[in-house]
Each structure stands twice: as C-alpha cells, then as structure tokens.
Amino acid sequence: MSASTKTRCCWRKDLSEFRGLTDRERSGFLLVLEWFENFRLRYEMEANRDAAKLFWRQEVLREDRPREKWSRKKAAPHAIFFILL
Numbered sequence: 001m002s003a004s005t006k007t008r009c010c011w012r013k014d015l016s017e018f019r020g021l022t023d024r025e026r027s028g029f030l031l032v033l034e035w036f037e038n039f040r041l042r043y044e045m046e047a048n049r050d051a052a053k054l055f056w057r058q059e060v061l062r063e064d065r066p067r068e069k070w071s072r073k074k075a076a077p078h079a080i081f082f083i084l085l
Helices: 012-017 023-042 049-060 069-084
Strands: none
16 A cells, blocks of 8 residues: 555645635535545545546445435536546
C-alpha cells in the first residue's frame, strides 16, 4: 500500500476557496466528498478519477438501495465534480 493511499485528503480548504458555491451547495459537496473519502480509504484507493467513478457506481447508484428520484437529481451536480477529478 502506498503512502498516498493512506493519506486522508482534506477537501474543506478547496471548497472554502471556491467562490462559485453558496454555503448550502458547499455543505452538499462536503457531505459527498467525505463520503467519497471514507469509501476511498476503506478500499485503499488513490484519490483519482477511477476511484471517483467506482464510488459513484457502487455507492450512489447502488441498486440495493433505491433512491428517491429527487435525491438523484439533487446529487447530479456533485457527480460533475467527480467526473472531473
């Protein structure tokens, strides 16, 4: 396992410096980023696009946990962030 795999990324500073978000949007991103970070560390993955795509498929779009239609729509803007990682 590499050192980068063990490292917990802190997204708070990046989010606080990003001016294109409201406080409410920032809170939503932070929730999803922390969820991603816990997933990534659980599976000892590096913070990269492949990890983000796997997280989105396995955690957010899980078929064994049906999501309300409104929750997927609300999560959609956050998906863009993960695709761009």
